[in-house]
Amino acid sequence: MNATILHNKKVLITTGPTREAIDPVRYISNHSTGKMGYAIAKQFLQQGAQVFMVSGPVCIELQHSNLTIVQVNSANEMYMACCRFFEDADIAVFAAAVADYRPAKIAEQKIKKEESSFTISMVKNIDIAYEFGKVKKTKQLSVGFALETNDELVHAQNKLQKKNFDMVILNSMNDANSAFGYDTNKITAIRKDQLPREFPLKHKTEVARDIVKEICSLLIHRYEHKALAYFE
Ligand code: CTP
Numbered sequence: 166m167n168a169t170i171l172h173n174k175k176v177l178i179t180t181g182p183t184r185e186a187i188d189p190v191r192y193i194s195n196h197s198t199g200k201m202g203y204a205i206a207k208q209f210l211q212q213g214a215q216v217f218m219v220s221g222p223v224c225i226e227l228q229h230s231n232l233t234i235v236q237v238n239s240a241n242e243m244y245m246a247c248c249r250f251f252e253d254a255d256i257a258v259f260a261a262a263v264a265d266y267r268p269a270k271i272a273e274q275k276i277k278k279e280e281s282s283f284t285i286s287m288v289k290n291i292d293i294a295y296e297f298g299k300v301k302k303t304k305q306l307s308v309g310f311a312l313e314t315n316d317e318l319v320h321a322q323n324k325l326q327k328k329n330f331d332m333v334i335l336n337s338m339n340d341a342n343s344a345f346g347y348d349t350n351k352i353t354a355i356r357k358d359q360l361p362r363e364f365p366l367k368h369k370t371e372v373a374r375d376i377v378k379e380i381c382s383l384l385i386h387r388y389e390h391k392a393l394a395y396f397e
């Protein structure tokens with residue numbers, strides 16, 4: 166791995182699930198454990214990068230002198246925390262499983278089971294990656310994830326365009342021992358400048374290494390372009 170290119174680079178990572186409150190004791194969330202995001206953070210730290218991680222509630226501990234972690238619950242809190250770091254970030258990795266919707270109203274008191282059924286009205290959450298994709302500078306590099314169950318490549322390519330990512334890491338729910346909760350993952354890296362690259366099933370530490378290696382290759386590509394443009 167190219168060790169120098171990431172030295173002192175500022176990296177923003179979102180990771181884990183978000184929790185969207187229903188009342189003071191209940192919430193809507195998903196099965197994300199944050200393992201992938203934390204594994205990616207470790208790889209960046211090993212390469213000398215400064216990592217700013219905005220993490221939903223997970224059961225992982227990570228400490229490092231170059232690591233700042235902000236713990237959040239909801240998608241709105243995650244977005245607000247990212248606003249502190251995005252502008253100065255060289256690289257942003259959106260690995261969080263952000264809830265797409267939240268309850269329209271949070272009940273002030275615990276909801277009692279009086280009715281035989283009830284409906285929770287939901288409103289759309291902010292799309293964090295999309296918002297930062299709109300203001301991303303050309304020198305910044307962003308990577309997103311896509312977890313799909315069908316037409317995986319098409320959906321992932323759409324996310325690459327829509328959210329202005331430089332690369333999307335595709336996980337398929339159809340791959341065994343992959344994605345949420347597992348220690349292993351099987352990914353396909355989708356870049357604007359290359360054909361999709363499929364990796365075999367690996368431990369998440371190795372997958373994180375592959376992802377960070379792909380990011381290094383994107384950075385090198387960018388510098389080569391800059392250097393060549395100088396002679397044109
Ligand atoms: N993402 C985000 N904020 C959201 C939703 C998603 O930052 N509110 C980011 C995720 O971290 C991921 C990428 O966008 O990097 C794609 O997330 P995903 O949930 O797969 O896609 P959605 O845009 O939510 O689309 P859908 O759920 O319809 O597949």
